[in-house]
Amino acid sequence: EPEVTQTPSHQVTQMGQEVILRCVPISNHLYFYWYRQILGQKVEFLVSFYNNEISEKSEIFDDQFSVERPDGSNFTLKIRSTKLEDSAMYFCASSFGQGPNTGELFFGEGSRLTVL
Amino acid sequence: DAKTTQPTSMDCAEGRAANLPCNHSTISGNEYVYWYRQIHSQGPQYIIHGLKNNETNEMASLIITEDRKSSTLILPHATLRDTAVYYCIVRVAGYGGSQGNLIFGKGTKLSVKP
Numbered sequence: 001e002p003e004v005t006q007t008p009s010h011q012v013t014q015m016g017q018e019v020i021l022r023c024v025p026i027s028n029h030l031y032f033y034w035y036r037q038i039l040g041q042k043v044e045f046l047v048s049f050y051n052n053e054i055s056e057k058s059e060i061f062d063d064q065f066s067v068e069r070p071d072g073s074n075f076t077l078k079i080r081s082t083k084l085e086d087s088a089m090y091f092c093a094s095s096f097g098q099g100p101n102t103g104e105l106f107f108g109e110g111s112r113l114t115v116l
Numbered sequence: 117d118a119k120t121t122q123p124t125s126m127d128c129a130e131g132r133a134a135n136l137p138c139n140h141s142t143i144s145g146n147e148y149v150y151w152y153r154q155i156h157s158q159g160p161q162y163i164i165h166g167l168k169n170n171e172t173n174e175m176a177s178l179i180i181t182e183d184r185k186s187s188t189l190i191l192p193h194a195t196l197r198d199t200a201v202y203y204c205i206v207r208v209a210g211y212g213g214s215q216g217n218l219i220f221g222k223g224t225k226l227s228v229k230p
Contacts, residue, residue, distance in 0.1 A: 004159075043160060045219055045220075048217055056216075089157060091159050091160070099215065100215065103215050105160075106162070107159030107160045109159050
């Protein structure tokens with residue numbers, strides 16, 4: 001069964017450093033998403049991406065965050081200057097469409113980011 | 117904010133049916149009810165979704181009340197592997213039949229016990 005894959009599974013970084021989290025969505029999917037989950041809290045929407053541009057973003061997704069689809073397979077989340085509060089599990093997801101029969105999101109297993 | 121209300125936690129005996137309720141009293145006519153679950157700290161997993169008719173798939177059944185103000189997810193024969201947080205999500209309808217992004221609430225922590 002096709003799946004969303006994420007790398008790295010765990011990254012430890014120093015505060016102020018740049019981090020790039022990578023995702024390979026399911027190959028025929030057109031919509032891509034990033035969510036995050038701070039330990040013990042709920043899953044929070046960050047951003048959705050379609051046709052090489054951001055379609056929606058939350059208040060969390062400020063200027064420190066950016067997303068990119070550098071080639072036909074990868075979808076990346078960059079955090080420019082990490083803060084302690086960026087420590088979380090980051091989930092990538094993809095969907096074929098956004099309608100009721102195509103909008104099922106498939107999530108990856110997540111990348112755990114620890115900022116020291 | 118999430119548009120649903122779910123119990124914080126529930127227990128279920130292994131092999132019995134698990135019935136997880138969800139209230140969505142402000143749901144609009146073109147909004148779907150989705151269920152996802154998250155096992156431990158893994159990525160959320162899609163279970164089922166519906167508009168107004170009851171739905172069934174290989175994982176679960178979804179019963180939506182006639183007024184659409186509430187629904188119940190049924191896992192017919194719960195196993196220990198079904199222990200997870202279950203999220204009931206009302207997905208906002210967008211333009212041209214598209215739907216808004218999934219917005220997760222706190223969900224129900226289901227514990228299946230031997």
